[in-house]
Amino acid sequence: xxxxxxxxxxxxxxxxxxxxxxxxxxxxxxxxxxxxxxxxxxxxxxxxxxxxxxxxxxxxxxxxxxxxxxxxxxxxxxxxxxxxxxxxxxxxxxxxxxxxxxxxxxxxxxxxxxxxxxxxxxxxxxxxxxxxxxxxxxxxxxxxxxxxxxxxxxxxxxxxxxxxxxxxxxxxxxxxxxxxxxxxxxxxxxxxxxxxxxxxxxxxxxxxxxxxxxxxxxxxxxxxxxxxxxxxxxxxxxxxxxxxxxxxxxxxxxxxxxxxxxxxxxxxxxxxxxxxxxxxxxxxxxxxxxxxxxxxxxxxxxxxxxxxxxxxxxxxxxxxxxxxxxxxxxxxxxxxxxxxxxxxxxxxxxxxxxxxxxxxxxxxxxxxxxxxxxxxxxxxxxxxxxxxxxxxxxxxxxxxxxxxxxxxxxxxxxxxxxxxxxxxxxxxxxxxxxxxxxxxxxxxxxxxxxxxxxxxxxxxxxxxxxxxxxxxxxxxxxxxxx
Numbered sequence: 001x002x003x004x005x006x007x008x009x010x011x012x013x014x015x016x017x018x019x020x021x022x023x024x025x026x027x028x029x030x031x032x033x034x035x036x037x038x039x040x041x042x043x044x045x046x047x048x049x050x051x052x053x054x055x056x057x058x059x060x061x062x063x064x065x066x067x068x069x070x071x072x073x074x075x076x077x078x079x080x081x082x083x084x085x086x087x088x089x090x091x092x093x094x095x096x097x098x099x100x101x102x103x104x105x106x107x108x109x110x111x112x113x114x115x116x117x118x119x120x121x122x123x124x125x126x127x128x129x130x131x132x133x134x135x136x137x138x139x140x141x142x143x144x145x146x147x148x149x150x151x152x153x154x155x156x157x158x159x160x161x162x163x164x165x166x167x168x169x170x171x172x173x174x175x176x177x178x179x180x181x182x183x184x185x186x187x188x189x190x191x192x193x194x195x196x197x198x199x200x201x202x203x204x205x206x207x208x209x210x211x212x213x214x215x216x217x218x219x220x221x222x223x224x225x226x227x228x229x230x231x232x233x234x235x236x237x238x239x240x241x242x243x244x245x246x247x248x249x250x251x252x253x254x255x256x257x258x259x260x261x262x263x264x265x266x267x268x269x270x271x272x273x274x275x276x277x278x279x280x281x282x283x284x285x286x287x288x289x290x291x292x293x294x295x296x297x298x299x300x301x302x303x304x305x306x307x308x309x310x311x312x313x314x315x316x317x318x319x320x321x322x323x324x325x326x327x328x329x330x331x332x333x334x335x336x337x338x339x340x341x342x343x344x345x346x347x348x349x350x351x352x353x354x355x356x357x358x359x360x361x362x363x364x365x366x367x368x369x370x371x372x373x374x375x376x377x378x379x380x381x382x383x384x385x386x387x388x389x390x391x392x393x394x395x396x397x398x399x400x401x402x403x404x405x406x407x408x409x410x411x412x413x414x415x416x417x418x419x420x421x422x423x424x425x426x427x428x429x430x431x432x433x434x435x436x437x438x439x440x441x442x443x444x445x446x447x448x449x450x451x452x453x454x455x456x457x458x459x460x461x462x463x464x465x466x467x468x469x470x471x472x473x474x475x476x477x478x479x480x481x482x
Contacts, residue, residue: 021080021110021164022047024364028177030106030166031056031076038074040099041082042066077103084111087126087136093152100153100167107167109149109157114139115409142360142407156275159361162398162407171282179268179287181357183350185343186212187256187431194248200234204241207231214286215254215261216293217242222286262294263347270305270351274358277302311348312355319373321346329426333374338386338427339367353378356400360407363398368427376402383421387434390441390474393418393460417461422451437477444479448472 018026022039025031035057039047042060051058060078061069079099086092100107117139122129128138140148142162149157149165157165158177168174189212191197197204206227210218218238228238235241246254269291272278280288280298288298295301311317322328322335327344329336337345342353349371356378366380379399383392395413400406412418421427422445425438445451448470456462467473473482 016046018050019047019080020161021108022051022078024160024164025076025078025106025108025166027364028160028166029180030108030160030177035075035105037076037078038072038102039078039080040071040102041079041095047078047080071098071102073102073104075105077107079107079109081110081112083109084128084138084140085136086138087128087130089127092138096149096152103167103169105169105173108160108164109167110164111140111145112137113163113407113409114141143405146359158275159357159359161361161364162409164361171278172284175272175278175282176284176287178272179264179284181362182264182267182271182354183339183342184213184264185260185340185429187253187260189249189253192248194244197244197248200241200244203230203234204245207238207241208245211242211245211254212257213261214290215258216290219289222289258294260343261290263343263350265291265294265301266305266308266347267350267354269301270309271354271358273306273309274355305351308348308351309355312352313376315373315376317348318352318371321348322371322373325349327427327429329423333372335371335373336381336427337369337371338429338432339369340432341427341429342369344429355402356380359402359405360398360400365396366398368421378402386421386424390424390477391420391422391463393420417459419458420460420463422457422463441474441477441479448479 017023022031022037031037033055037051037056037058039045039058039060042048042062042065044065045060045062048058048060059069059072059074060066061071077099079096083092083096086095096109099109117129117137120129120131120137122131122137125136126138128136130136140163142159145163146157146159146165149155149167153167155167156174157167158174160166166174166177168177189208191201206223207218210223223238231238231241235244269277280291283291291298291301295304311321323330325335325337325345327337327341335345335349342350345353353369353371360380363380363382365382365384367386368381368383370379370381372378377399379397381394382396384395385392393412395411395418397410397412399408399410401408423438423442425435425442428435428438450457450466450470450472453466457466468482471482472479474480
């Protein structure tokens with residue numbers, strides 16, 4: 001980055017915690033133990049200091065604050081909120097290319113979104129604006145940022161979150177990331193009492209976890225060598241340990257595990273179509289073995305996944321699947337589910353929701369997902385105090401329109417009358433341990449007549465008025481006389 005007419009150095013913030021893109025990369029396992037990070041345009045170097053304190057190898061360069069530092073290759077390169085402060089489009093492209101040239105494995109790129117400009121005053125300049133402090137800002141649409149990255153680098157970026165993308169050097173790593181974004185669920189296993197199993201359960205636990213995740217036995221070196229050694233020492237072989245696990249568990253349990261893993265794989269393969277579906281040889285070995293074991297061939301799973309994708313483009317089909325869903329709160333125009341219950345929806349709805357995350361990435365704060373059946377739109381709703389509050393209020397919403405390829409943010413945190421939730425149990429899986437508590441509260445509220453005027457209770461003030469009129473209050477998840 002070269003000198004310019006705007007005060008770029010003023011955009012560097014002082015942070016006491018990790019920046020959002022670096023924290024996201026850590027949470028996603030993009031940056032792990034033994035991997036180095038180079039922060040290209042590191043500002044005052046707070047991410048470098050914080051990562052070093054956590055035991056990571058981190059370094060960085062910045063034209064204003066660390067101009068003498070060497071620009072060195074690293075496993076992960078972070079280009080955090082840099083491209084949006086460069087007013088020259090050609091220089092912006094050159095900076096992205098320079099950061100990519102230093103990247104051994106993954107480039108993490110972030111930029112500010114259009115919604116960040118709503119309350120920002122400034123004068124137009126180039127394709128952005130100059131703020132009152134003399135800094136330049138270019139604000140992006142999510143799809144616009146993805147297209148720009150691919151145009152410059154010729155590589156498909158993967159959305160990590162709104163405004164944050166990962167660009168992988170290796171396609172196998174990219175597909176592992178896509179597969180990891182599928183919401184998974186496995187039913188709780190019940191172990192029959194068995195003296196032999198009780199004596200070795202700690203030894204076979206890693207094998208049990210592998211079988212639960214993959215719905216098959218491990219092959220070759222898929223289990224760590226030290227785990228295999230302990231199993232052989234206690235039970236003679238991994239096959240014998242597998243037989244013992246099947247002896248103390250119900251066959252129906254493994255039928256359910258297989259069903260859920262097949263749904264995971266179908267969703268992944270459907271979503272892998274975006275950006276170009278990989279060849280079978282480009283898949284991670286364990287992922288490839290799962291597909292071959294549970295579907296017989298890659299061609300078969302691709303055919304089934306493509307049928308699901310086609311159904312996602314049929315609004316009538318989405319409506320029918322939403323109405324047949326065993327979980328979720330139904331409204332005339334949408335199905336609402338808790339994030340923990342996504343994998344219990346019909347497969348076509350899982351793919352529908354996944355299509356939205358391909359565009360927007362994961363909205364970490366969202367715990368309720370709204371799937372519209374009236375238009376191709378998915379919303380990610382943040383009810384921060386869902387578990388603590390009997391009737392949590394909405395703090396923010398990210399809405400993804402699949403037809404328009406837009407991602408919009410709306411903030412409710414300062415609203416005096418935000419929307420709020422009732423009947424929380426309806427958003428959850430049927431076997432969720434929280435349901436009994438929420439159901440008891442709902443029954444009490446129904447008996448008290450609080451739901452007789454539904455048009456009044458959808459917002460905080462309306463609900464408070466109904467409670468006051470009935471002479472009751474919620475304390476925890478109990479309804480008591482005021």
